[in-house]
Amino acid sequence: MNQISTGTFIARKRKEANLTQAQLAEHLGISSKSVSKWERGKCMPDYAVVTELCEILGITVSELLDGEENERENLRLYDNDQMLEMLARIQRLESQRITIIAIALIVMGIALLTLSPLVGGASLTDFFSGALSRIGAGVVLIGVFLATRSIFEYLVQP
Template identity: 45%
Template sequence: MNQLTIGKYIAKKRKEKNLTQIQLAERLNVSNKTISKWENGNCMPGYSVIEGLCQELSITIAELMDGEDTKQNSIRIYDEAQMMDLLKRTQQLEKQKNILYGILLIMLGIGLFVISRTVMIVNFFSGLLFGAAIAIVLAGVYCMIYHIAKN
């Protein structure tokens, strides 16, 4: 799965249907910026809109994931239900990974905080570690809240 290839395929099929990004977005109940992100390869469509997207573009899920029309002689190993399940699981793992990054940042920040309070070599370095600890904890909290709120 190459996001850029899939994005170009979405744009191609949308144009073949004489749809603007705004029209397609309205039909799928997403923003036109979301369509633009898909077409530029910045992100993938969520599993909840893929079936609707495929219906609007008159393509199969397999064609979408391949980023090209199915060849006449091609053989598929997975059916569309399996592909949707795989995509759903992949996106869930991506969300979990981002939350895990937030947790790791918070733990790293707490570790730096403890080090800054126990190792008083020079007040400057202690203060520097303390400031870095706060920044890292805040980044971790932001990362977790952003990804939880996004979903």
Template identity: 35%
Template sequence: MDKEKFGSFIAVLRKESGLTQKELAQKINLTDKAISKWERGLSFPDISMLEPLAETLQVSVLELIKGERLTPESMITNDEAKDLLESSLLLSDEEIERNRLKSRRVIIFFIMLLMLLVSIGLNVYNYLII
């Protein structure tokens, strides 16, 4: 699945519905920043958000995943639907892993910063005592 195609499709549907990013975000209980990231192709929504998003934008989940409106002529087979679903799950897993790694880096940074501050504090304390 293509994040950029998905994002531009979301933007088109949102504008067709006459919604701002903030209004769409409020309807599905997210932030307008999340909607903006989707529309710019920077991230993909969690799989649990696809159904509420599809309902709000009045399209099927399959159309969202494919990034285009489906006409009777363009209906996809079960195998194609399965492939699309698997690719969306893979993207969701990748997004979760990126967030997990980012969180670990932030935690490690703050632990090292704390250790540095404690070390400096102990050195200052020892200097003042001597």
């Protein structure tokens, strides 16, 4: 699954259907920025809109994921429902990966905050103590942000 070839394929099929990005987005109930990101290969369509996207573009899910039209007599090992379920699982795993990274950042930040008072005494070590405190606080904040975003995305998923 190559995001760039899939994006190029979406753009080509959209143009063949005489649709603008805004029109396609309106049909799907999403923003035109999302369609633009797909077509530039920056991200993949969410599994919740894949079926409708394929219907609008007149393609199958396997063609969407392959980024090219398949020969109709070509035998696929998976049907559309199975491919949609795999895409949903991939997107859930990506969300879980971000949650794990967030938790690791929070733990690392707390460790840095804990270590910072132990370093001190001279002007150079005071500098490092202050730097560890600030880095630790920053890492914790980034971790909390990622965890919050991941939890929000989990709650919003259909």
